[in-house]
Amino acid sequence: MTQEINLKSEISATQTGLRLDQAVAELFPDYSRTRIKEWILSGAVYVDGVAVTKPREKVLESQIIEIEATLEEEVSAQAEAIDLDIVYEDDHILVINKPAGLVVHPGAGNADGTLMNALLHHCPDIEHVPRAGIVHRLDKDTTGLMVVAKTVEAQTHLVAALQAREITREYEAIVLGTMTAGGTVDAPIGRHPTKRTHMAVHHSGRPSVTHYRVAEKFRAHTRVRLRLETGRTHQIRVHMAHIGHVLVGDPVYGGRPKPPKGASPEFFEILKGFNRQALHAVKLELVHPVTLEVMSWQxxxxxxxxLLTKALRKDTEEHPLEYL
Structure with missing residues (x-):
């Protein structure tokens, strides 16, 4: 089970000059120092509305502290020998190409078989890094590139870079409907007011920005490239649904198979058989936290x-007048 945590308090005169982690621990004594540090590093703690990811940052009287986090059931992750597709590794970071079906963190119903279990086996010392070094998530059925920090110092640097929008993350997706041009979705995202597992565009949500461009048009679908400025839960899926272009196969936001008129039975079977959101993290670019080298992977x-793209091309070729 998970619980949404929304906390708010004000720094008192006696807390002026304390480190952020110390002040937050005093303000919210129900939560452990370890959990508070994890929240700070993950960007879930806000000072006067700005995410602060440095636990040692000093606080001042009257500053407003807010925490927006998901409190997950405590699970003691064990090391497991799970194969990882490692794209790059050194003493400080690890970049993997995550397959569909791999859950990132253990939780209720997923106590093992996760990326965290695999990381603890591959790099045992990573147990000393919050969240086993995981800097950002991909949904279970989203594929592609993720960076993992192997030290606390590397994680602190990468989380700060992520919050400062200094890490480039590009995705490829296939959506329902034919887009005419690219654009930007700038719409706040928060927890859905009635559906606990859903996110939604909501006026009280956190700022969220997704840029997209058309890569290829089909009869009734579009292949798009997307770049994230922010990293909210389900951001691309929610933003694309918000503008009327749900991701193909998305089980949460309504990407059910909708073959165009006259589609062949073979094409319909391929579309119907695509049972995950058609989303892949295709590019990752960042400044290395130690060497400061600009690094990029695809x-x-x-x-x-x-296979889905090939089927869409074939269907379009078979109906050229409709496509035009």
Whole structure:
């Protein structure tokens, strides 16, 4: 089970000059120092509305402290020998190409078989890093590139870079409907007011920005490239649904198969058989937290999305007048 945590308090005169982690621990004594540090590093703690990811940052009287986090059931993760597709590794960071079906963190119903379990086996010392070094998440059925920090110092640097929008994350997706042009979705995202597992565009949500461009048009679908400025839960899926272009196969936001008129039975079967959101983290670019070198990686499009794209092209070729 998970619980949404929304806390708010004000720094008192006696707390002026304390480190952020110390002040937050005093303000919210029900939560452990370890959990508070994890929240700070993950960007869930806000000072006067700005995410602060440095536990040692000093606080001042009258500053408003807010915490927006998900409190997950405590699970003691164990090391497991799970194969990882490692794209890059050194003493400080690890970049992986995550397959569909791999859950990132253990939780209720997923106590093992997760990326965290795999990381603890591959790099045992990572147990000393909050969240086993995981800097950002991908949904269970989203594929592609993720960076993991192997030290606390690397994680602190990468989380700060992520919050400062200094890490480039590009995705490829296939959506329902034919887009005419690219654009930007600038719409706040928060927890859905009635559906606990859903996110939604909501006026009280956190600022969320997604840029997209058309890569290829089909009869009734579009292949798009997207770049995130922010990293909210389900951001691309929610933003695309918000503008009327749900991701193909999305089980949460309504990407059910909708073959165009006259589609062949073979094409319909491929579309119906695509049972995950058609979303892949194709590019990751960042400044290395220690060497300060600009590094960039790309992950090939997974086979299921390649096959879907080929089927969409064939369907379009078979109905050229409709496409035009």
């Amino acid at each position: 992950a090939p499009i997974p086979e299921d999305m390649v």
